[in-house]
Amino acid sequence: MTADTDFDELLAKLPQPSTREVFAEIEAARRAAEARTPHRTIIPEPVLPPLWPHPDSGIVRFPCALGCGWAHEEDTYRMDEDPISLPLSAGSQEIGRIFVERAERRGVVVRGRVEAAIRAHFAEAHDGQEPPEREVW
Structure with missing residues (x-):
């Protein structure tokens, strides 16, 4: 068999x-x-990284929505270096809850960092113009 x-x-x-x-x-x-209600964001659609062992694997790029060639880069390999602490007595539901909360906290930090980089880029390279928004689900 x-x-x-x-x-x-x-x-x-x-x-x-x-x-x-x-x-x-x-x-x-x-x-x-x-x-489901859509949300609006200034974060452009990311360019996903190539697979490992490519030298750029793990690097997610958020290109300027105006196509000027600039892109903010996030290294996903270094995105979450904090150790994970789980109680030995934790069941699957508690472990799931811990990972969900951790991912939500990390998402808020990453979104803030990407939005700040985009706003700084627009202030520097596209003075007076607001970053365009897009609808996400």
Whole structure:
């Protein structure tokens, strides 16, 4: 037996959802997506880094929305160097909560740093012009 046939056998044993259940799940996801409110940001769409071992791997670039060639760079490898402290008695829910809170704090810091860099760039290179906003979900 191969891993694929083992996996196929396992999938065959699982209960299969009905068409009605699948449709209800898709419909619920659609309604949730429609209910979500968009946010506005001055942070441009990032240029994602190449894969490791490329020398630029881990470097996310946020280019100027006006196309002047400037870009703010964030090194994702150094973004979160603080050690993670987990209680030995922590269950999966508590561990998940700790990681979510950590990610939210880190997101606020990174967004602030990127927005500050963009505002500084516009003040220096595009004097008198505000950074354009874009809608994100």
